[in-house]
Amino acid sequence: MDRRTGLQGAKRKWACAMAVGIALFSFHQAGWSEVTPAVAGADAPVIDKAEADGIIFERQQVMLRLDKDAKTLGMIAAGSAPASKLAETTRSIAEAARDSVAAFETVAPGGRSKPEVWSNHPDYMRALRDFAVKAEAMAKAGQGGDVNAVTGLMIDAMPCKQCHDRYRAPKTS
Numbered sequence: 001m002d003r004r005t006g007l008q009g010a011k012r013k014w015a016c017a018m019a020v021g022i023a024l025f026s027f028h029q030a031g032w033s034e035v036t037p038a039v040a041g042a043d044a045p046v047i048d049k050a051e052a053d054g055i056i057f058e059r060q061q062v063m064l065r066l067d068k069d070a071k072t073l074g075m076i077a078a079g080s081a082p083a084s085k086l087a088e089t090t091r092s093i094a095e096a097a098r099d100s101v102a103a104f105e106t107v108a109p110g111g112r113s114k115p116e117v118w119s120n121h122p123d124y125m126r127a128l129r130d131f132a133v134k135a136e137a138m139a140k141a142g143q144g145g146d147v148n149a150v151t152g153l154m155i156d157a158m159p160c161k162q163c164h165d166r167y168r169a170p171k172t173s
């Protein structure tokens with residue numbers, strides 16, 4: 001290494017150290033004080049109460065849509081609703097499952113979400129993403145109207161109770 005590149009290298013290292021220093025300094029300045037103490041996620045954005053209420057309402061709407069579609073699908077599987085509804089119902093479940101991922105991305109404790117949703121947020125989000133992937137596979141199977149194919153995938157593609165047992169609080173009223 002000649003003297004010039006050595007000097008440039010040293011300059012680069014210095015610039016790098018400065019950047020890290022500035023980042024650490026501004027992190028320290030912002031601190032965690034802006035974030036609600038109950039909200040521990042490193043990626044937790046700062047949201048106010050009205051915004052949180054809107055987010056909670058929206059994710060409950062997504063869940064209600066899932067509930068309605070899951071009931072219809074149960075009826076199709078049981079033969080009490082027409083198989084011609086299979087494609088649109090499984091597609092709707094897949095869309096709502098995908099929406100549920102987005103709906104829970106922002107840390108907003110409340111509603112019937114247990115504290116574990118937020119303290120285990122990465123695990124919780126993984127469960128939702130897995131749900132979305134499997135619901136999508138079920139929708140693909142449902143596209144052709146094959147009820148048996150969908151019935152075979154249903155239990156895996158709809159881990160509703162599994163998740164609720166762990167992450168949803170009981171009704172209070």
Ligand code: HEC
Pocket residue numbers: 056059060061063064066067068070110111112113114117124127128131158159160161163164167168169
């Ligand atoms: C990975 C977790 C997870 C999965 C999977 C899941 N849910 Fe939920 N669900 C929740 C949580 C958490 C809540 C509470 C949300 C809140 O009140 O903020 C909830 C709430 C609900 C509610 C109550 C909505 C309301 O008005 O308060 C219904 C109904 C529901 N889910 C149905 C379903 C159905 C049906 C499925 C499957 C097709 C499903 N959920 C899959 C986590 C999940």
